[in-house]
Amino acid sequence: MSQASSSAYNTQRNRYYNPVTRIQSLIQNLDAELITLCRQCSLPKNIGSNGNSPFSSLLSQQQLQTGNINNISTTQSRISSQPLSTLTLAPDAHRRQLRSTYRTRVIDAYRNRKIFTVFGNYHTVRRALVRRGWLEKLPAGRHAKLQTMSEEALLEHARRGNDYEAVVLSKMINNFPSFFIWQSKAQRDLFSEVKPYRNRVRRSHFLDFSTKVGLVGCAEQERWFREDGVCGMSYPRFYRLGPNSMEDRAAFIEDYHQTQARSLLRYVKEHRPAEMADPEHGEVLSFTLEFALNKVKTMIRQKEHYSLDDARTKMPTEMIENQSFMGQSSKVLHSHAKFKVSEKVMTEYARLSAQYLDQIEALRLDYRWDGSRNLWILKPGYQSRGIGIVMRSSLDDILQWTSNNQNRKYIVQKYIERPYLIYRTKFDIRQYMLLTISDSQVTIWTYRDCYLRFSSQEFTLDDLRESIHLTNNSVQKRYKNKLNRDSRLPKHNMWSLEQFKGHLRQVGAPDNTWTKIYNGIKQNLVAVVLASLDETELVPNAFELYGCDFMLDERYNPILIEINSTPDLSASTEVTARICPLVLKDCIRVVLDVPRNPLATTGLFERAFQVNHNVNKELNGTRPLELNGTQMKLCETLPKARPNPRSRLLRKIFNNVRATTSRKLGKDKSKTVTTPQTTKLIVGKVGSPKLSRASWNLDGKVGLNSKTRENLALQYTAPK
Numbered sequence: 001m002s003q004a005s006s007s008a009y010n011t012q013r014n015r016y017y018n019p020v021t022r023i024q025s026l027i028q029n030l031d032a033e034l035i036t037l038c039r040q041c042s043l044p045k046n047i048g049s050n051g052n053s054p055f056s057s058l059l060s061q062q063q064l065q066t067g068n069i070n071n072i073s074t075t076q077s078r079i080s081s082q083p084l085s086t087l088t089l090a091p092d093a094h095r096r097q098l099r100s101t102y103r104t105r106v107i108d109a110y111r112n113r114k115i116f117t118v119f120g121n122y123h124t125v126r127r128a129l130v131r132r133g134w135l136e137k138l139p140a141g142r143h144a145k146l147q148t149m150s151e152e153a154l155l156e157h158a159r160r161g162n163d164y165e166a167v168v169l170s171k172m173i174n175n176f177p178s179f180f181i182w183q184s185k186a187q188r189d190l191f192s193e194v195k196p197y198r199n200r201v202r203r204s205h206f207l208d209f210s211t212k213v214g215l216v217g218c219a220e221q222e223r224w225f226r227e228d229g230v231c232g233m234s235y236p237r238f239y240r241l242g243p244n245s246m247e248d249r250a251a252f253i254e255d256y257h258q259t260q261a262r263s264l265l266r267y268v269k270e271h272r273p274a275e276m277a278d279p280e281h282g283e284v285l286s287f288t289l290e291f292a293l294n295k296v297k298t299m300i301r302q303k304e305h306y307s308l309d310d311a312r313t314k315m316p317t318e319m320i321e322n323q324s325f326m327g328q329s330s331k332v333l334h335s336h337a338k339f340k341v342s343e344k345v346m347t348e349y350a351r352l353s354a355q356y357l358d359q360i361e362a363l364r365l366d367y368r369w370d371g372s373r374n375l376w377i378l379k380p381g382y383q384s385r386g387i388g389i390v391m392r393s394s395l396d397d398i399l400q401w402t403s404n405n406q407n408r409k410y411i412v413q414k415y416i417e418r419p420y421l422i423y424r425t426k427f428d429i430r431q432y433m434l435l436t437i438s439d440s441q442v443t444i445w446t447y448r449d450c451y452l453r454f455s456s457q458e459f460t461l462d463d464l465r466e467s468i469h470l471t472n473n474s475v476q477k478r479y480k481n482k483l484n485r486d487s488r489l490p491k492h493n494m495w496s497l498e499q500f501k502g503h504l505r506q507v508g509a510p511d512n513t514w515t516k517i518y519n520g521i522k523q524n525l526v527a528v529v530l531a532s533l534d535e536t537e538l539v540p541n542a543f544e545l546y547g548c549d550f551m552l553d554e555r556y557n558p559i560l561i562e563i564n565s566t567p568d569l570s571a572s573t574e575v576t577a578r579i580c581p582l583v584l585k586d587c588i589r590v591v592l593d594v595p596r597n598p599l600a601t602t603g604l605f606e607r608a609f610q611v612n613h614n615v616n617k618e619l620n621g622t623r624p625l626e627l628n629g630t631q632m633k634l635c636e637t638l639p640k641a642r643p644n645p646r647s648r649l650l651r652k653i654f655n656n657v658r659a660t661t662s663r664k665l666g667k668d669k670s671k672t673v674t675t676p677q678t679t680k681l682i683v684g685k686v687g688s689p690k691l692s693r694a695s696w697n698l699d700g701k702v703g704l705n706s707k708t709r710e711n712l713a714l715q716y717t718a719p720k
């Protein structure tokens with residue numbers, strides 16, 4: 001980011017920064033400095049006989065509360081006229097008294113587990129904790145100069161609420177642990193032994209959904225948790241292209257070829273036959289279209305489970321055909337080359353293309369987001385703020401780019417070519433999610449408010465620059481808004497939820513559109529968290545606030561783009577200046593107030609889902625998982641065949657085996673768990689039920705599983 005744009009950004013940011021607290025603290029610090037100066041110059045020490053500070057009296061209480069600081073300069077001019085003789089120093093006795101008061105506060109804070117540490121400029125969090133009677137243990141870098149002063153010196157200047165008081169209190173609680181820690185993700189987890197409220201939930205990097213690679217992992221697991229209307233992810237398909245991802249690489253190449261076929265059909269569907277056909281000079285043979293139609297037809301059959309050709313190894317001729325198809329179709333898609341067919345034939349191809357596309361898109365909803373460019377977005381696996389993101393459409397370019405940047409563990413994701421646009425401009429939705437963990441439960445909270453972030457330029461697929469396609473604020477703040485943009489778009493590129501709802505009404509979207517979008521967002525987030533839960537450290541009192549980015553498709557369906565574990569909560573525009581402090585305040589309500597009082601207000605956070613994780617804990621110990629279900633009547637459903645010599649032989653086999661197996665089972669009774677109505681299986685690992693032996697008990701009878709039965713039958717009937 002250039003220096004100029006950075007300073008412009010800071011100025012803009014300061015416009016929304018509430019300065020009152022800062023002024024209060026500055027004034028109190030000035031008091032203390034003045035007293036020290038007086039001492040050095042041997043001036044009379046009786047500053048403010050009433051104990052009030054000389055500077056703080058300059059700002060009325062009302063000014064401080066309302067934040068009206070416009071006439072501050074007039075009050076400042078009174079400083080010089082204030083006689084120093086009215087200023088006093090705190091006497092020794094007062095200092096002693098202060099120390100004892102502070103000590104009591106410190107002991108109380110420790111007893112009530114009310115000591116906190118906040119790393120970074122999260123003043124809203126600090127204020128929310130102080131308001132709840134917590135004491136701050138300062139990180140080393142905060143008020144660094146004051147932290148080098150002795151306790152005596154600090155006590156001398158300490159006044160209610162000033163920095164000296166904060167530092168002296170912090171020094172006094174230095175040896176106590178913090179019971180609330182707001183820290184960065186990379187920082188070491190201090191004081192784990194006291195189970196503090198900590199804004200970090202740790203999980204294995206395979207399923208850490210706040211990284212791109214982890215989100216791919218969650219997307220792979222998500223299918224086991226999918227439940228209509230409750231949880232399910234909707235995301236552009238992606239593949240890992242790091243050095244050890246050969247399987248993903250092969251899958252991506254196959255997907256790329258399939259996408260090319262669908263892209264060609266979409267191209268044909270969206271153009272007039274007369275534009276595309278040229279029976280005399282056309283460069284592209286009809287074979288290309290037939291190849292694409294066949295490929296999509298096979299995909300439809302595979303999706304409908306008619307064909308299992310997927311796993312079949314490709315014949316060399318097919319590979320050559322594929323190569324030729326890729327070359328020819330690229331000519332159409334990128335250079336608008338014409339087909340060597342008549343208009344009439346082209347019309348028929350267009351009809352078939354539309355039909356096949358509709359069929360495949362009904363089976364795979366995410367294919368609707370694809371256009372006719374076969375565009376992909378490449379993202380470094382563990383980076384953020386748009387760093388290293390590029391867009392490519394050629395397969396060779398994509399593979400080349402990832403092998404040139406192997407250490408950045410790139411993932412490739414299908415680019416959404418047909419997003420929902422507002423006034424021809426791309427946007428995404430920033431939604432907040434909070435995860436809290438208690439002794440027994442994991443709760444997913446979603447925020448009922450959110451905001452939109454617009455791109456600074458109009459959307460087009462003819463230009464792949466980040467200023468058009470990456471809507472995150474960290475990228476867009478580097479660019480000026482394009483002059484030809486629709487004037488109804490916000491200058492600072494953000495809309496509140498209310499503004500978006502207004503827009504939906506204006507464009508005639510159905511009344512419940514936002515409710516549907518929000519429900520879709522919730523389902524995505526629940527699915528991601530559930531998918532990652534197996535590899536999440538369920539530490540009681542841990543919590544984490546996430547900034548989740550969604551786009552919308554043309555039918556207002558939310559599409560999950562990414563989840564940030566350290567969302568930007570700075571007041572960069574008037575929209576974020578309103579929502580970010582509220583999110584933090586409500587986050588503290590959920591984290592601190594709800595455990596003490598389940599009915600406490602949670603602001604705009606609402607419980608989206610709750611999981612009882614104690615169940616899993618028990619299973620990790622010695623207790624086996626019991627699966628309860630209705631018994632399958634296996635023996636009764638055997639076909640009643642006419643007795644023939646062979647079936648008589650089989651019955652003999654069964655009779656023989658029953659006796660021996662029941663004898664065996666009898667010895668091992670303690671390990672078999674059955675009830676008359678249910679069959680309970682012993683499982684080795686959660687989620688992977690295994691029968692511990694080859695036979696089991698049904699209604700008091702002993703049955704065999706099919707494999708054992710088959711083996712025995714073979715043994716007895718095979719020719720000797």
Ligand SMILES: Nc1ncnc2c1ncn2[C@@H]1O[C@H](COP(=O)(O)OP(=O)(O)OP(=O)(O)O)[C@@H](O)[C@H]1O
Nearest residue numbers: 236384385386387414415416469470471472474562
């Ligand atoms: N598959 C996609 N299709 C279309 N646009 C996308 C896609 N993936 C990302 N984008 C756009 O690129 C932007 C940045 O993507 P993403 O959030 O994944 O990157 P990031 O580096 O993690 O950014 P940040 O950390 O700032 O959120 C998104 O805000 C979105 O506008």
